[in-house]
Amino acid sequence: MTQTRHEPTGQAAMKMHQLITADGTRVHDELLDPFVQDVDRDTLISLYGDMVAVRRIDVEATALQRQGQLALWPPMLGQEASQVGSIHAMDQADFIFPTYRENGVAFLRGAKFPGIMGTWRGNMNTGWDPYELNMATPQIIIGSQTLHATGYAMGIAMEGKETLAMAYLGDGATSQGDVHESMVFAASFQAPVIFFCQNNHWAISEPVGLQSAVPIAGRAPGYGIPGLQVDGNDVLAVLAAVRWAAQRARTGGGPSFIEAVTYRMGPHTTADDPTRYRGVTELEEWAAKDPLARMRTHLVNAGMLDGETEAGISAAADAVAAELRDACINIPDPEPMTVFDDIYAEDHPVLDREREQYRRYLASFEGQPGAGQQVQGSAS
Amino acid sequence: MTQTRHEPTGQAAMKMHQLITADGTRVHDELLDPFVQDVDRDTLISLYGDMVAVRRIDVEATALQRQGQLALWPPMLGQEASQVGSIHAMDQADFIFPTYRENGVAFLRGAKFPGIMGTWRGNMNTGWDPYELNMATPQIIIGSQTLHATGYAMGIAMEGKETLAMAYLGDGATSQGDVHESMVFAASFQAPVIFFCQNNHWAISEPVGLQSAVPIAGRAPGYGIPGLQVDGNDVLAVLAAVRWAAQRARTGGGPSFIEAVTYRMGPHTTADDPTRYRGVTELEEWAAKDPLARMRTHLVNAGMLDGETEAGISAAADAVAAELRDACINIPDPEPMTVFDDIYAEDHPVLDREREQYRRYLASFEGQPGAGQQVQGSAS
């Protein structure tokens, strides 16, 4: 039995859309160019600034995890262009269904740090109100959210509104049945949904070639959905590609599938040790395609980035990191009895009884020497 | 929200392979021709004869259901060419994973009627030993068997054997996540498996256009699997197409996907009333493409079918039907205590206790007036 662990074959056969090359050169793309005509220096700077901030967030969160302040962290290192470019293409009314890795997206969407970090610290399952941000909670079950986005988009279509839903997913996720079924439903109901797949080349230790021997974006046409492959380390191209898909969605064109080809430069999560399954050559190869470096080169070459602006971006990112750290370490521990909260929207006598029982149980320790301590310590 | 209920669009873009047209003319197909070079008159007659027998089986079983001898029957009317052509392309060593509708296939594979009919009569869940026929039991959970076929084929590949597995599936089944996952696994492990999809245009009341707006065979290339569309009412083309796929499988070429475009001329099952969801025009259109009629015309025009041969085919089919009826109505009712049999391969004390309890319970009626009758009658 041959297990295909190689790179997708036929990748060359699919055009990878690009606007800024790895060495910072602006190139042209017939499909994408019209979607970035309005992009001026300010926009480019803000895209770059956001990437710097997202990378800074990642560094800070990784450090916090090492210091025991977070239980876990899923790094975004290397994927900043995909995250920043895609969310910049969205309107506030559009609804986002992320995975666990879109913490940069959440930040740019306006999520507060106690919320973003609370999840990874273990304080809460979700740290924001999806309706305030128009962004769902991080999804851990691989592929699941693509169905939610599709259903949400079906709802938009029923209402005849000109907005859309976007689902983030990984390359590994494309193997899940749910992702397939969401494409089937999206196509059948012409739902205004964007499937934004970050092919970061790895699903934990499994290379993308194990999930698909051919380019992932090539799946979409089989459903009657256009599939586009874009350089996921090129923030401008990602912005353009998602705008292209968004325009289709808003004008009754239905679903689109975008494969953003990028690379997970860090571990899968802070619990992972990538040295067990991948070599340094691959890393070096991708370091040369770094999304931040190429944008900086592009800006510098175009005379758009002066020292002051750059210092400002850096200072802003540091401030964000400081805010993050501060917010994170100050999240109060949840109150014991909240374990029973919000399970149901309506009355539930069986759970009420368990709550009352536990309240009495906790109360029985009160006034005892070392009260509560036993409870604290004995579960682990 | 627009629900696409139309025929798949772009169907024209995909070549539908054919060898015998609806009016019985032999046409040529570069891909398929080489695979039927050896097909002589005897083979053609046997293909035709098998189609006649399968149709006769269908008529008889439908009648038996109407007469209360079967609980249910899923007709094959219109799909004889797909069933006969596909199974003729298989070797005995190849393993077949059918749906509930491949009762013609089972018959041609050598299944006995008490077995085939016992399932639909309600006597047994399965009526044959899969290892005797190299054919799995009818699968009711839509799409499930495609994974079993893929796993079986992975096993073949591990052993380095030159055989294969073939999964039957319907057009509706293609929407299921399991079918997708089986394509992913088949491609990743280059498993020698054939996905043989009978697109009979309907999944109970749902037209194929609801499952896919584009040709189903067009899904396969997205996984790196070749997809072929074949006229499913053309027994010769089906035979050739499956031989093509089988050759690929046997020579390390991995999986193939075949869409046999056919039509379910009867109801979904005897419990279904198709007049509620489809018109007569469509039926008439497909009647003109009948698989048996076209083959007969072809044979007659080619001077291969004399009256005697035809009478022989007809008599053989009648004999098969008589055997079916006889076998069916003589299947003995299962013994009550067999309800506990074969649940586990090894000891199970909890079930043993239930068995013993029920044995005592049944025994408690013995010798009573009307003993056992209460038990027989009161559940429904």
Added chain:
Amino acid sequence: MSTMSLTQAINAGLRQAMEDDPKVVLMGEDIGTLGGVFRVTDGLMKDFGSHRVIDTPLAESAIIGTAVGLAYRGFRPVCEIQFDGFIYPGFDQIVSQVAKLHARTHGKVRMPLTIRVPFGGGIGSPEHHSESPEAYFVHTSGLRVISPSNPQDAYTMLRQAVASDDPVLYFEPKRRYHAKGEVELNAPLAAAPRMGAALVAAPGTDVTLVAYGALVRTALDAATAAAAEGVSIEVIDLRSLSPVDYAPIMESVRRTGRLVVTHEAGKTLGMGAELAATITERCFNYLESAPVRVTGFDIPYPPSKLEKHHLPDLDRMLDGVDRALGRPNSQTGMED
């Protein structure tokens, strides 16, 4: 009051729910043009349009998963699973999403889904068409699970399920689909018994017999048969499987001292286990004998010609009652 079958009552409930709230949409396989394989949704696509009665592609995980998305958008989807045995492909979406989203979002996102599941056996069907999967969902925190036994409850409880802001699994006793009954269509919903209420279906004094779904009818018949022998059975129609309404059951068992629970699902970790365990916990000193379970066996659903041997029937219920009463029964003399 109208006389109607259980399917017609559900149909009327769906119709009313759709009229009451434009955000109610129906989704499922063959529910539109065909009106469902049991005709439960007959006529609704015609009257409400294909944007509110949606024939979906053949994929249960997607039916549930897109309903979750619709709920995010403020809809109240009612999903039909064609048969009990076809719910499992949607299990992940139900258990990991539908059940958990309210808790996961600290109450911000509500999941007012109703998932309709025709369930149970006794209809002579092939494999996967006669299952009783309710216990899986009762064990899943975050869901509500109900099952009506008669047309009136079918109508009212369907409307209550759709109106509930929590996800509800609504198990339809398909064996009783054609049973007719009187239904009051126009009474205000607020006047009906709560969706979560267990109700005494027949009062009695000697034994408490708890049933739900299709077996309520059988239990009532058993009570009638027992009455002829001088045994008075109190039949309780559980109606809500999660949460269980323990008050009337406890009240009854404290009077009778004896409990029998019946269901078609296998015995091991079927509803009977929870009812027996909880009632023992809460009524130990009142029990004259151990709670008895009269259930399907712990086997995959058998071929239909054997189903009468699997399903609890009147005689097996009476045998269970004998056990509860300490009279000779199928287990008499059985060593452990």
Added chain:
Amino acid sequence: MSTMSLTQAINAGLRQAMEDDPKVVLMGEDIGTLGGVFRVTDGLMKDFGSHRVIDTPLAESAIIGTAVGLAYRGFRPVCEIQFDGFIYPGFDQIVSQVAKLHARTHGKVRMPLTIRVPFGGGIGSPEHHSESPEAYFVHTSGLRVISPSNPQDAYTMLRQAVASDDPVLYFEPKRRYHAKGEVELNAPLAAAPRMGAALVAAPGTDVTLVAYGALVRTALDAATAAAAEGVSIEVIDLRSLSPVDYAPIMESVRRTGRLVVTHEAGKTLGMGAELAATITERCFNYLESAPVRVTGFDIPYPPSKLEKHHLPDLDRMLDGVDRALGRPNSQTGMED
């Protein structure tokens, strides 16, 4: 005798099973090159090759479904589900295929699958990584469900599971993965306790405390703590959840008259319900008090900072023991 951790013991068991039978293959996500996220399969791909230790694409239904196909072909697949909460996408294949194929084919086709599932909480993980889904499978006829609590059992029971001709869900107490213990690697399998046997982990006379998986350790600690207060707890390690080995439990309860069952899974229809119901059925006249359940609450698994309030711990077990003994406890004075 070797000293090894629970993960090392499973690893050794897998290695031995693969050496014993060339038809044993391992399948799962990240089990090959990485050796599994918990390193349970560490080194096995290197030693047995990628055709026997298979890194699969990311799809649980396919992992189980292709294993079914491999079993048809005569293989004995051992599937790893990466975490408890990821088993649900494979639920349909487990419930409708793995569990039923032996019965469906009247015994012709065997399904000697082993499905390994790291389960349970207490490890500070995010959502879906700390679940206890065992009851779903215990309720499913056609499966066997086991859970070892220590390295020796982990080693032996893994080998027994692989050798069994029935499908076995093998729940690994991930919280105890790094706990070390003595393991006899070379004793003949036939000399070991049966896979289905419940074992007395600590003898006692006052109360019977049944636990499995990670909580066996906590139960033993509770017994030690109780002994200091003069209460003698008999701890039974259930080991097999389906079928349950009732003989030693009944024997114990008939001596102690009191039963406490503990598990992390939610109370409603968790294992405790079945044990309480069955023991009440079979030992009613010996019971001094109602069986007590000390379990997780009926809630979705909480954020990890709250998990210590969800999980039964030593104190909650002792509170349950107090209840069984009729001593003051958390429920004292609680009206029903």
